Amino acid sequence: MDDDLIDDDLIPLSRRSKLPGKGFFYPDSLDEERAEQRAKETIEGAETVVIADGDADGLACAAMIREYYGAELDVAAFEAAIEDRVPETGPGDVPEAETVEEVAAEAAEAAEALESEGDEAEDGDDGDDAEDPTEDAHTRSSVALVSAGPYSLDDAFERVLAYGEPDLDLYVCDLCPDEYAWIGDELEALAEQAAAIRWFDHHQWDDAAAAAVREAGVDLVVGESDEECTADVTLRSLEYDFDEQWAELAAVTRDHDLWLKEDPRSDDLADYAHWSGAEEYVTVVGAYGADLPDSVGDFLAHRRVEKENRIEAAVGRATFQAVGDWSVAVTYGRCSQNEVAERLRKQGADAAVIVKPAGSASIRGSEDFQRAHEVAGKVNGGGHPQAAGCKPDIYDDMLDYAQHWTTEGQATRKVILSAFEEVAEEAAAEAEAEEAEAAEAEAAEAEAEDTE
Missing domain, CATH: 3.10.310 (Diaminopimelate Epimerase; Chain A, domain 1)
Structure with missing residues (x-):
């Protein structure tokens, strides 16, 4: 396939917003091979593994668990990479235009090729794959991070079984299976292999599924879905004296995850989690909490030019x-x-x-x-x-x-x-x-x- 056919920089907004991101056109078989290799690199040798949803809520939990184990990464390299991603010509330099298409065309001259905006990896735009600031960041922490969605949880379990160390600690965060049957075999095998499995969530669980997970030997804690996000659940479930910034991070994450919209910083967290790699997000919020550094602010402003254009196009349709x-x-x-x-x-x-x-x-x-x-x-x-x-x-x-x-x-x-x-x-x-x-x-x- 000619790359130009799926290059967002070359396609007008009126057309590119109607098509999936580039990753959609990448065959699942090749994507599966890459995901398997990355999982192997991530999990092998780790003392602890966190399987988390790749949004701001799930990744905040992963940051807390790394803090709990003292396994956070150095933020300096990530900050340097963030600064390198923002071109000298920023959103403020984009000329005004009368139509959405004209605005997008001007913005494209200064913008990087953008991946899909959404809450699922099905569009082919897995944030963890998009922008890793260091090639081997996923291998560096003793607390390995495996991003997963509700429909890939069984795959994540299988990979931990295949590559995990005996007697590791396993955490599952911000994920809820529709039913126990399709994860039961893997989870029960993990319960025999792992030293402990703790599962934190806030979604609405089926009673039978929750009971089966607990019967498998898992410490499952489910918060009230209309009152807590999973970061809240994780914060109160870990026996650790967290600094105040962690409670604030949970509160701001909740503001977006429950759609309360009372703290403007919550949109920053949500956008940053989507547009950055998982390792980057976990490291940066681990260092700064909900008050993101200026480099991230510049990066978000740069990306929001295109985001706003896509919102207007969708509302108009x-x-x-x-x-x-x-x-x-x-x-x-x-x-x-x-x-x-x-x-x-x-x-x-x-x-x-x-x-x-x-x-x-x-x-x-x-x-x-x-x-x-x-x-x-x-x-x-x-x-x-x-x-x-x-x-x-x-x-x-x-x-x-x-x-x-x-x-x-x-x-x-x-x-x-x-x-x-x-x-x-x-x-x-x-x-x-x-x-x-x-x-x-x-x-x-x-x-x-x-x-x-």
Whole structure:
């Protein structure tokens, strides 16, 4: 394939935001080989292994665990690498333009090629792979870090089994399996091999899955998903006298992870976790906490030029549809789904669906819609009441993806909107049952009064 066909610097925003990132076009077989080799290098010889989600919450937990073991890396080399990534021409030098496409074209002259924005690695833009400041950073700490997603947890367990030392300490952070069956064999084998396994999370667990994990010998601590992030859970679960900066890091991470939006630093953490490598993020927040250094601030400002353009493009593509009592906004594109959802909420959406070029979708709710996880659960996904993700199983070959890109995800939109319809019907049935129950209770009370 001609590299120019997937080079973000050469493709206008109106087109590149409709396509997946470069990594999508890299065959899974080759990606698997690279991931296996990297895991081997990372895990071999480590005394402790942390398997964590690659977002700000999961990586904050990894930073805490390295602090707990005294296994943090030197931040100086990472800071130098950050400064080298920001060109002399910054976002402030980009001329004003009348359209989103013109702004993006000007920004591209000063910007690096950008990877996908999103909460899943399916777009082919794994932050850990994108920008490692030192080639062997993943091998240096005695506390190895393995980034994983909820659907790659079994692979991560298998790699720890294959390359981990006997009697190592294993931590799993910010990850929740949909069901125990698909991780059970690996986890039980690890429980026999490891000295201890501790699992910290804040997602909504199935009771049976949680019980099975605990029965396997794992110390599982699950926080309240609407009150804590996993960094909170990790902070209170480790018996260690953490400095105040760690409590502040957990609080700011929670601000973004629970979508509270009360601390502007939380967006910085979320963006930085997405745009940097995992080793870099863990090292920098371990050294600075939630108050990121100026070099990171410059880097974020540089990257946000393109981010803002993609948000505007996605919001402009949105359509609104009434489903039951809810207004559902649906859009398509490679963009920052949380910010897009927030803007669509301000336009009156109770729920927002952001369909991604790689085939997955993010579902975001609001105070008036707290069933995002129910919708996602009907289309091969899951998550929280106000934040969930899914990837409908409707892509059989590249022709299906070609149709997906050229129609801006019409098939995916249809499947997810059908799931909304199902949830709306269930909600209506629940409301009707509650009304009937209330009426019966009222009638019983009135009858009791008459009898008296």
